[in-house]
Amino acid sequence: MPPNNRLPDSRLKDDCFATDRECLTHAEALALLKAQVAPVVDSETVPLIAAGGRVLAEEIVAPRDVPLADNTAVDGYAFSHADYIASEGRLPVAMRIAAGHPAGTALAQGTAAQIFTGAVMPPGADTVAMQEDCRIDDGEPPIVNVPPGLKQGANRRRAGEDVAAGSALLVPGLRLRPQDVGAIASTGKAEVTVYRRLRAALVSTGDEIVRPGNPIAPGQVFDANHYLLSELLAAANVAVSDLGVLADDPILIRERLAEAAASHDILITSGGVSHGGEDHLADAVAALGSRHLWQLAIKPGRPVSFGQIGDCVAVGLPGNPVAAFVCFLNYAMPVLSAMGGAGFQTPIPYRIPAAFDFAKKPGRREFLRGILERDADGHMVVKKFARDGSALISSLREADGLILLAEETTSVAAGETVEFIPFSAYGIAERTL
Numbered sequence: 001m002p003p004n005n006r007l008p009d010s011r012l013k014d015d016c017f018a019t020d021r022e023c024l025t026h027a028e029a030l031a032l033l034k035a036q037v038a039p040v041v042d043s044e045t046v047p048l049i050a051a052g053g054r055v056l057a058e059e060i061v062a063p064r065d066v067p068l069a070d071n072t073a074v075d076g077y078a079f080s081h082a083d084y085i086a087s088e089g090r091l092p093v094a095m096r097i098a099a100g101h102p103a104g105t106a107l108a109q110g111t112a113a114q115i116f117t118g119a120v121m122p123p124g125a126d127t128v129a130m131q132e133d134c135r136i137d138d139g140e141p142p143i144v145n146v147p148p149g150l151k152q153g154a155n156r157r158r159a160g161e162d163v164a165a166g167s168a169l170l171v172p173g174l175r176l177r178p179q180d181v182g183a184i185a186s187t188g189k190a191e192v193t194v195y196r197r198l199r200a201a202l203v204s205t206g207d208e209i210v211r212p213g214n215p216i217a218p219g220q221v222f223d224a225n226h227y228l229l230s231e232l233l234a235a236a237n238v239a240v241s242d243l244g245v246l247a248d249d250p251i252l253i254r255e256r257l258a259e260a261a262a263s264h265d266i267l268i269t270s271g272g273v274s275h276g277g278e279d280h281l282a283d284a285v286a287a288l289g290s291r292h293l294w295q296l297a298i299k300p301g302r303p304v305s306f307g308q309i310g311d312c313v314a315v316g317l318p319g320n321p322v323a324a325f326v327c328f329l330n331y332a333m334p335v336l337s338a339m340g341g342a343g344f345q346t347p348i349p350y351r352i353p354a355a356f357d358f359a360k361k362p363g364r365r366e367f368l369r370g371i372l373e374r375d376a377d378g379h380m381v382v383k384k385f386a387r388d389g390s391a392l393i394s395s396l397r398e399a400d401g402l403i404l405l406a407e408e409t410t411s412v413a414a415g416e417t418v419e420f421i422p423f424s425a426y427g428i429a430e431r432t433l
């Protein structure tokens with residue numbers, strides 16, 4: 001064992017989320033997380049059909065050209081451009097070539113081939129005229145009349161013009177999108193090596209929290225956060241284990257957390273971060289590893305905790321659903337992205353004119369819930385959800401994304417541009433109505 005008693009392949013340094021700052025800015029929190037979180041190393045080979053949304057762990061080098069051979073982009077007539085010029089556009093049709101059935105011989109000089117989209121160009125032909133532009137004189141053989149003005153190579157797709165054999169198509173760390181998977185398929189590759197899916201364990205805490213489907217007593221609240229966070233994790237392609245609502249039994253809590261930490265990459269809790277160290281869940285994380293209560297200069301989501309149990313990152317999100325959501329997007333998402341092999345990713349905001357006036361305290365970053373709409377000229381603008389309050393899930397439901405107001409900002413006037421990150425940048429589907 002190395003002197004620090006940690007396995008040499010540990011992904012996290014000891015107590016890596018400690019900070020001596022009383023209050024962290026958004027940028028400081030991101031920098032600290034970015035410096036500490038390391039990717040998983042294990043990968044697996046999956047069939048291409050299951051690869052969407054996974055993070056590529058290998059470089060994909062094209063094993064062959066795409067397309068494999070020169071072919072026609074249209075239905076029509078293929079010929080040599082020199083013959084087309086020499087014959088003034090009148091060529092006997094000597095061949096018929098369908099897609100999937102390449103010609104067995106070269107095109108005879110001075111003739112044309114009837115050819116269909118995707119069919120391989122016969123040797124000897126370099127140009128294709130569209131069927132609709134040609135006139136056929138019946139006969140034995142028929143003669144095709146091609147209008148003047150076609151350039152050499154017209155309507156011909158070159159071998160390798162999409163992807164050249166041997167070229168690097170995709171690099172490790174890329175989260176595979178539908179078009180990436182399609183591109184891999186076009187090269188003939190049927191399997192890819194991807195990082196293994198991350199595993200998250202999710203816990204809700206609070207004496208008042210009850211799961212939907214159960215009777216509710218006065219003073220109790222249904223566990224919205226479990227569902228909210230499960231869906232966000234699913235959007236990030238993370239597998240979720242539900243540890244339930246843990247509240248009052250310290251021994252049980254410690255057992256459950258120790259077990260979960262050993263088999264998960266990240267433990268996500270919500271609730272119990274406003275008062276440090278007083279609840280059993282926080283105490284259990286601290287006793288099993290370490291836990292640091294951060295005060296962030298942001299709104300909503302000021303209190304957040306980061307810690308670790310062995311190699312399992314422990315994130316404590318605030319209990320208020322909007323604060324939990326905002327902190328998840330801002331801090332848990334890039335951590336998950338880095339752990340999953342895709343790098344510490346934070347979305348780049350758009351700049352959009354504001355359709356609201358707002359006064360703000362300096363010194364903290366605010367994340368307003370933004371609703372996109374069109375102004376009288378049809379241009380996109382963003383308005384603010386009418387009410388504040390980090391317990392209003394309706395603000396998230398009505399919104400299309402987050403409006404970012406920087407620390408130094410003290411006011412926004414309608415017409416000024418503001419930074420806006422659509423929820424879709426976090427893998428959340430766009431609002432349909």
Ligand SMILES: Nc1nc2c(c(=O)[nH]1)N[C@H]1C(S)=C(S)[C@@H](COP(=O)(O)OP(=O)(O)OC[C@H]3O[C@@H](n4cnc5c(N)ncnc54)[C@H](O)[C@@H]3O)O[C@H]1N2
Nearest residue numbers: 204206221222223224225271272273274302318319320323
């Ligand atoms: N005296 C102070 N009070 C509060 C402070 C503070 O600094 N001093 N911070 C406020 C801020 S900001 C937030 S955010 C919350 C953080 O609260 P906790 O993380 O400690 O969470 P709880 O107190 O357990 O709950 C807060 C709120 O959220 C509801 N909640 C909790 N879990 C769930 C769940 N799974 N599903 C739905 N709703 C949940 C809970 O019922 C409370 O209403 O503290 C402020 N107060």
Ligand code: MOO
Nearest residue numbers: 300301302323390
């Ligand atoms: O984190 Mo709290 O009010 O900012 O919801």
